[in-house]
Amino acid sequence: MEDFLRIFGAVASTSLFAALLGFGLAIAAKKFRVVKNPTLEKISAALPGLNCGICGYTGCEAYAEALSLEKESDTRKCRPGGQATIDEISQILGIESSAGTKRMVARLACLGGTGIAVQDFSFQAYEDCESLKLHFDGDKGCKYGCMGLGSCIKVCPVDAISKTDNGLVEVSAARCIGCELCVKVCPSGVMKMIPADTDFFVACNSRDKGKLTKALCSAGCIGCRICEKKFPESGFQVEDNLASLNYNKKDNEGRMEAAQACPAKCIIQAGSKTLLKT
Incomplete structure (x- = not known):
């Protein structure tokens, strides 16, 4: 009987600890969750992902973020993407597409x-x-x-x-x-x-x-x-x-x-x- 109580106590304390840990993680996940920017995700998908830096940003993600947050208005900076990328980004942003620079x-x-x-x-x-x-x-x-x-x-x-x-x-x-x-x-x-x-x-x-x-x-x-x-x-x-x-x-x-x-x-x-x- 004494052995049974010891085992039961260990299982109960472990279960309680796991429940408290899970509850804490759930609160932390809710509090610190990153809200996804759907516009950012769409623009990132439209860019070629080469991270060449010719746009003046550190990479495609940085350029996409600047466009999505309206910190950047020029949709023509991705030269590798060409006119197709300009048109797609303009459509995502709901603005009129413009002709890109000469290839x-x-x-x-x-x-x-x-x-x-x-x-x-x-x-x-x-x-x-x-x-x-x-x-x-x-x-x-x-x-x-x-x-x-x-x-x-x-x-x-x-x-x-x-x-x-x-x-x-x-x-x-x-x-x-x-x-x-x-x-x-x-x-x-x-x-x-x-x-x-x-x-x-x-x-x-x-x-x-x-x-x-x-x-x-x-x-x-x-x-x-x-x-x-x-x-x-x-x-x-x-x-x-x-x-x-x-x-x-x-x-x-x-x-x-x-x-x-x-x-x-x-x-x-x-x-x-x-x-x-x-």
Whole structure:
């Protein structure tokens, strides 16, 4: 009988403790429960979830929260989501949708692959462009070109960048979402953002004087100004020894002729490969 009472007492005290603990947890859950914001959840679901930060926020959740709490009114900041995301968020918020910004894609401004650009030494270490940059600003004579080790490939969230067979990288314009992560990670600044619908592109990043550029890379812009002077309506302009294209210029008259007249052939059609065959 005494053993039975001991067992009964232990079971009763344990049950009482469990009941009190459960009651306390129920009160705490009610008091500290997080009230879900249905608008926040809908906007979060509409965003691509890449957390690239191009919107200016730390991630998609932060941008969604700012929109849901009306701390942010611009629904066009998610460039990777495109117009479809803008329309969906606008519908959730009950506001009129607006046209998004022009679609931008990444493009490699370099043609200096194997056999095209002078290589000073062979880098045998961890494949990281920043690491190579710390060694004499890179292994090529031109310090503005692509190092080809693929740091941009590692950060691309949609696998739009790949290595080529001549020591460079290339971007698939169709897959690029314009997050600019590759631009931020590139130590030589050779990855550029250009309008997705542009027709031509200057595939060079060198600011060296023409004579030096020509000695270091057979496909480098020498700043000769042929594109600018002979074809003034084309939109090409030369500054700091490097040609560039004014993408805001609507008229593209003379661009093909300028590309053909370029002695280095570094003005290429945007839909073509950024590579020269060796």
